[in-house]
Each structure stands twice: as C-alpha cells, then as structure tokens.
Amino acid sequence: PSRRTEILNMHLEPQRNVVYLVAMCRAVPVNDLLDRASQRSDKMHSLSTLLTQEMDSHFPPYGRMQMPRPADCHTSALQTPNDKEQALQVSESDLMSLARSLLQAWVDPLAVLSTSAITLPHPSKSSISSKIQELQEHSKSLGDGLDILSGKMGPSAQAISFLPYTGGTDLGQDRVTILNKFNFLLSCLRRDSHKIDSFLKVLRCRAAKLQPELC
Amino acid sequence: MGIKHLHRNIYLSVCLSVCLSVCLSVCTSAPESPRKFDCRSREKETFSCWWEPGSDGGLPTEYRLFYTQERLREVRECPDYVSAGANSCFFDKKHTSIWAEYTMTVVATNALGNASEEFRITDVMEYVKPDPPVNVTVVVNSSAPSPFLEIRWKSPPDVDVRTGWVTLKYELRVKQNDSKEWKVIDIGSETFFNFYNVYPGLLYMVQVRCKLDHGKWSEWSNTIFAEIPKNHQLEKYFWIFVFVFSLVPFLMAMYIVLLKRNAVKQCLLPPVPGPKIKGLNAHLLKSGRSEDVVNALMGNQNFPPVAAWTEQVEDFLLVSDSDEWLLTDSFASEKNKDIFIIPAGLHLGLEIQRRDLSVDLNTWEKTDDSKEEAKSNFSNMEPINLPVEKHEFLNGEEKSIQPLASTSYVDIQQHPTLTDYSRVKEVNDNTILILNEEEIPHGLDAEEVKSEVSVPDDYSRVKEVNSDVVFLEKGDSADGCCKKKEDHYTDWTNQNKGFCLKMIASGYVDSGPAFSVK
Numbered sequence: 198p199s200r201r202t203e204i205l206n207m208h209l210e211p212q213r214n215v216v217y218l219v220a221m222c223r224a225v226p227v228n229d230l231l232d233r234a235s236q237r238s239d240k241m242h243s244l245s246t247l248l249t250q251e252m253d254s255h256f257p258p259y260g261r262m263q264m265p266r267p268a269d270c271h272t273s274a275l276q277t278p279n280d281k282e283q284a285l286q287v288s289e290s291d292l293m294s295l296a297r298s299l300l301q302a303w304v305d306p307l308a309v310l311s312t313s314a315i316t317l318p319h320p321s322k323s324s325i326s327s328k329i330q331e332l333q334e335h336s337k338s339l340g341d342g343l344d345i346l347s348g349k350m351g352p353s354a355q356a357i358s359f360l361p362y363t364g365g366t367d368l369g370q371d372r373v374t375i376l377n378k379f380n381f382l383l384s385c386l387r388r389d390s391h392k393i394d395s396f397l398k399v400l401r402c403r404a405a406k407l408q409p410e411l412c
Numbered sequence: 413m414g415i416k417h418l419h420r421n422i423y424l425s426v427c428l429s430v431c432l433s434v435c436l437s438v439c440t441s442a443p444e445s446p447r448k449f450d451c452r453s454r455e456k457e458t459f460s461c462w463w464e465p466g467s468d469g470g471l472p473t474e475y476r477l478f479y480t481q482e483r484l485r486e487v488r489e490c491p492d493y494v495s496a497g498a499n500s501c502f503f504d505k506k507h508t509s510i511w512a513e514y515t516m517t518v519v520a521t522n523a524l525g526n527a528s529e530e531f532r533i534t535d536v537m538e539y540v541k542p543d544p545p546v547n548v549t550v551v552v553n554s555s556a557p558s559p560f561l562e563i564r565w566k567s568p569p570d571v572d573v574r575t576g577w578v579t580l581k582y583e584l585r586v587k588q589n590d591s592k593e594w595k596v597i598d599i600g601s602e603t604f605f606n607f608y609n610v611y612p613g614l615l616y617m618v619q620v621r622c623k624l625d626h627g628k629w630s631e632w633s634n635t636i637f638a639e640i641p642k643n644h645q646l647e648k649y650f651w652i653f654v655f656v657f658s659l660v661p662f663l664m665a666m667y668i669v670l671l672k673r674n675a676v677k678q679c680l681l682p683p684v685p686g687p688k689i690k691g692l693n694a695h696l697l698k699s700g701r702s703e704d705v706v707n708a709l710m711g712n713q714n715f716p717p718v719a720a721w722t723e724q725v726e727d728f729l730l731v732s733d734s735d736e737w738l739l740t741d742s743f744a745s746e747k748n749k750d751i752f753i754i755p756a757g758l759h760l761g762l763e764i765q766r767r768d769l770s771v772d773l774n775t776w777e778k779t780d781d782s783k784e785e786a787k788s789n790f791s792n793m794e795p796i797n798l799p800v801e802k803h804e805f806l807n808g809e810e811k812s813i814q815p816l817a818s819t820s821y822v823d824i825q826q827h828p829t830l831t832d833y834s835r836v837k838e839v840n841d842n843t844i845l846i847l848n849e850e851e852i853p854h855g856l857d858a859e860e861v862k863s864e865v866s867v868p869d870d871y872s873r874v875k876e877v878n879s880d881v882v883f884l885e886k887g888d889s890a891d892g893c894c895k896k897k898e899d900h901y902t903d904w905t906n907q908n909k910g911f912c913l914k915m916i917a918s919g920y921v922d923s924g925p926a927f928s929v930k
Contacts, residue, residue: 239579239626246626267513267534268482279483279509281457281577388511388535391625395577402576 230346231401237339238296238394244332245387251321251328252380264377270385271362272302277392284399290354292396297343299389300336302360307333309366310382317379318372332386339393440470442525446499446518449531451539455571456578456624457505459536460496463518463529471522477501482513510536540627543568545582545603545620550638553606559640561586561607565620565633582622583629589615589637613642 267273277295278284287295311333314326347354368378444466453459465475477490490501501516514533519526533539545565553562567573567580582599586607599605610616616639619632669676 243626266482267511273482277511279512280505281572281575282505284577285575384534388537391537392511394579394625398576398579400576402574 227346227349228401228405230342231397231404234339234342234346235394235397235401237335237342238390238397241332241335241339242387242390242394244328244335245383245390248325248328248332249380249383249387251325252319252376252383254321255319264384265381267385267388269381270388271306271364272299272360272385272389275299275302275358275360277396284395287396288353289400289403290350292400293343293347293350293354294356294358296393296396296400297340297347297354298358298360299393300340300343301357302362303336303386303389304340305362306364306382306386307336309362309364309368310379310386312366313368313375313379318375319379440522440524443467443469443471443473443520443522443527445527445529446475446520447529449516449518449529451533451536453508453536453540454542454568456510456537456540457572458503458508459539460500460502461516461531461533462496462500463531465499465520466527468520469522469524471524473520473522475499476519476521478517478519480515481509483509508536512536537625537627540624542571542580542622542624542627542630544630544633545622546633548618548620548633548636550616550618550636552610552638552640554641558608559610559612561610561616561618561638562604563607563618563620563636564604566603568622568630571624579625580622582620584618584620585632587617589617610640612640615639 275295275298277299278287284292307329311326311329314322314329316322317325319325364378364382368382369375446463446465448464449461450463451459451461461477463475463477465473477493478487479490480487488507491504491507492502493500495502513535516531516533517528518531519528546568547564547566549562549564551562551564553560563584565582571578571580573580579601581601582603583596584599584605584607585594585596586609587594595609597605597607607618615637618636618638619634621630621632623629
C-alpha cells in the first residue's frame, strides 16, 4: 500500500509563464547551464538503462509478473506529467522542482545500491558496481547544478518534494530476494532518471527560443 | 433383465463413441487464449500492441483488449482495433501515458466460450522504436585535397524534435561495395556527417538509423550508393613524377655545360681568327702610350737594315724637284717610291701633279706585294693596313710637294747655326711628308736608330720617332745624304748605301748609310 503524501500542490500554470531569470552576475548563462544539466541527466539515464539490461542478461529467478510493480517505487507518489501535452503545459519552475525532487529522492537509494552491488550474487557485479558509482557522481554534480539553476528561477523552482526511501539498507537475505529487490530498484531508477532527463530537456528547449539548435 | 441392460449399455457406448468421433472431427470449441504480446511506440506519444491469437476453436472468435493504467482505477477497452492491423490495439495520444504501467487483458470469445490472457506493460518507453531516418542523401564532394562523402538525412516524419520532449540520436554506417565490414559511426543529434575515408574509383554504401531517448534502435534506412569518381590525381602524380625525373638530368646537363662552358664555346662557336700581331699586347694598346704601342708593334726585333737593303733596292726614295725627273726617271716610275723627303727650308712650292702622283700611287699599289715582302723582312709582322690616303695629302695642304727640277735628289737647305727640324706632317703608307716648318724644341731626345751606327755629321739624325711623326735633324748630313744619291744611283741595286731615310709602312725610320748631298 502506498502512502500518498501530497506535499506539493501542483499548479498546472499556463505556458505563458516566463522563466524568471535574475542575472546576478556575468556568470554562465542559463541556457548553457541547462544544456550542461541535460547532458548529465542524459548520461544518468543511459547508465541506468545499461544497468537494467545487464541485470536482465542473467535471467532473473522470478518472472515478471511477480516482481514488485512500478507503483511500488518510493517516488510514485509524485505527480508528474505523463505525456507530451501535459509536459508542455507545466511551468518551468514546476518542471525544475519536479526534477530536483526526483533527484533528491534517489540519493539514499543509490547509496544502498552501491553497497549492495559489491556483494551482489551476479556475474557482472563489478561492472554493475562501477556503473552505480558513476551514477552517484553524476547525481551529485547534477544536484549541485540544479540548485544553482533553481536559484535563478525563483522560489517555486526551489521547492522540493520530500520522497523518502523506506526500503532500508538491506535488500534481503537470500539470493533471490536480493536480486529481485536490486532489479526492482534499478527499474524504478531507470524510470525516474528518464523523467528527470525529459523534464530538463523540455526546459532547455523552452529556454533556448533564440537558439533552436539546442532543441 | 440383465441382457437388456447389457444391450442398452452396449448401445449407449457405441452411440457415445460414434458421437464422440463425429464430434471430434467437426466440433468447435472455445478459443484459446492469445499468445505473444508485443507493443511498439514510434515517437513517445502513441503506441500499438499486437497479440497472436491462439486457436479459435473452429468458430468465429472475437478478441477484445481491456486495460488498466497505473493511476486509473477503471478498466478501459482498446480505443482502436483497426489502425494497427489485425489483432492489434492502437493507443493514440490521449490514451498513451509514459512512465505508467499498463495491464492489458486480451479476451478471445467465440460461441463456445472465451479465453483471456494478461500482459503487463511496465513502461511504454521500453517499447519505443522509431522509424528509420528519411531523405538520406550522399553527395560526393570532390574538392581538394581529397574527396569525401557529404551525408545528410532527416528525422523520421512522425517524431517531434522541436519541443525537447524527444531526443534522437543517430548512427551511420559506410561500407565499400565489395567489402564485408561496415564502418559504424555514432553521430549524436546532428543530421549530417562528412565521411572522409574514401578512395577514388570505389563504390560506397551508406545507411543511417536512429534511436529515441536511449530506447531501441530503428531499422537501417535504405541503402544509398555513392561512387567516388576516379580522379586524375594519380595522373597528376605521374606527370609530377615524370617532370621531376626529367628535371634532374636536365639540371645535371646544365651544370656540366656550365662547367665546361669554354669547351662548349669552342665547339659551338669556333673562334674567328681576328687580326693579331704576335707579341702585341692588347692591353698596352689600351693604355695608350705610344712608346709602348710602338714597342709592341715592333717587338724586340732587330731589324737588320743591311739585309733589308739588299732587297730594297726599289724601296729607296727618290725625290726630285722637277717634273721632268719624275716623268723621265724610269727607275723612279717603275720602282717603289717610299719616301719623299722634302726639305723644310723649301717652302714647298713643289707641286706634284695630281696625275703624276696618282700614277705613282698606282705603281705603288701594284707593288704592294713587294712592299709587304720588304716589311716582312724586317719583322714577321702581319701586314698592318694603314689607310692609304691617296688624295688626302693633297687636300688642304698648305704646301705641296714639288719635285726638284732636274735633280734626282733633294736639295736641302742648311741652317748652319740652327739645327732645323722639320716635322713630318703626315705619314702614310709609304710617304713621309714634311710640309711644315715648325720650331721644334731642342730638348727632345732622339731615339737612336737601332742600327747604332755612329753617325757622322753628314747624316741626318732622327730625333724622334713616334707613330706618325718623325723629327729630322736637319743638317749637312742630310744634304750630304741625299745629294750623293745621284752618284750612286746605279749602285742601288747592289749597295745599300745612299739612303737618306727609309720609312716603311709601320712608321719605322731607318737611317742607313747616308751620303751627302751637295
């Protein structure tokens, strides 16, 4: 059973919202910052996709039907746009807030995954472990970048929804449970990293009206 | 009773078996549940799913799809069974949710029953597979320095790349027509690429594909062929090669020619013999000192006057002061007359008739050979062609030569006190003309005549000799010299005496034994 915590009231503001940019100093422009951020999120999504493929190479003991459902991901409570029309209607600040919330929600689970990967009963565990470490690095730097960006975008961009991970540090006792939990977490991570990537890319494209080549 | 039951049982079993057999052959049944479920999204906005039907049980079977979404509580039915083909369901934009789980239930129904199967779609993103790129063009760019392929393409038509919702990445592969291996290149999000690793004369195949948001790769696009034209680079190289290789021997030949230019000059342009005097230093001539010139011309020759005289019988000078002598003196007219000595004291009223002189000149000319012979006896010099100014000396002269009348020698007046020098006005080939009387400074030193004979007083002394002037010291000796001519006239041929002065063409003046002229 999932606990619904509505922390953020989603206002689907009309698209006419202007990105509120405060040029405090002659720093890197917002367009460039967004470009860098979306490149990082793209890398994160690529890594998580590779991870799930690598996990699937070793046939999971349980069939798909018995795996935990995506609705059971710890971030599923967050209301996010699910198609293009919805995504294009969300304001920039809200998009930024969503991305930052999701990113923040995965800090702890990534740490858990990282420690579990070392002793993972899987043939490709070293490769998996190195990818998870890389993911952590990217996550950290992306978080820092988004903090700076959101600072330029206003207070609503800086609000973060709290999405706690309640899975605990231990994935399980037996091999099957461990592998299944691992698999499930990775699938949740893949979905959330893709959301982050998509939102940031929509933001980048919207902020780069004068430079269509960034889209 | 037992037999009746037995008959009934037998009858029933037979009936049943017959029925069953009939039934089995023509019976219908409920359909089997569908198998194999697959979906595909081409652009991250819509998706379609297909299932494989099981056996339909011999009866017309209807398939229906019901789904639920992660967030929706209700069960919905497939909105479109047609657009994606048979046994399919097409979800349009309104019914597509990304990152949402779909639970699909396909129900097969016929008259006898139904069967269903559940399929789960965790995330539509897992089924994203775009169409291949379109409008792939390959243009051979033949510009220098080497040709390359300009490959261009466009994103698949239904993918919206303008909003940032979708990120397309491309991959391209190139292969030589007869090669087995493709060269694969990751492109990123651009829609063009320049491929440089091509060689002229070969045919290349190009294909492009794309993927959406790290999903599945599309199929490869149609193969585009491109042929690199055979360039003439090889020919260029060939001709450059030939040029360089022909340049080397050419340069060597030039170098050799340069080294041996003298020899080549000799060969191609044989020297034309020019006038050359042995012992003559051209530089001396250039320096311009007359003494040097004369020395050069004369060399260090001792001119034995004696030897010369023997042959110069004809070369002595006969001067007469009368026309009659000139005309009647056969000797004079026949022989070579070299020198006219005309006393300076004589105001030369001598008039030589032009006609006579011209006759004389003619004879002189005829006797050129003997003249030259004479010269050659003195030295082995090449004949010098001094201009024969035949008429010049007759022109513009203040005084003219006049032969002394009825004498065969010249009467030279004496100036007892003063040594009188007459300057030879002009000397041409065979003639010394003393026309002017000029005071000549005494201080001049005369160059001794090479004969080095102590000259008695009767002899005229040559004071100075240069190229065109002879300074003569006048005195009795001169008279004596010449006056005695007549006396020894007949002895000319055998004696070399009685000479006053001898001037040869080169300007040399020799004074031999003289005789006094009274």
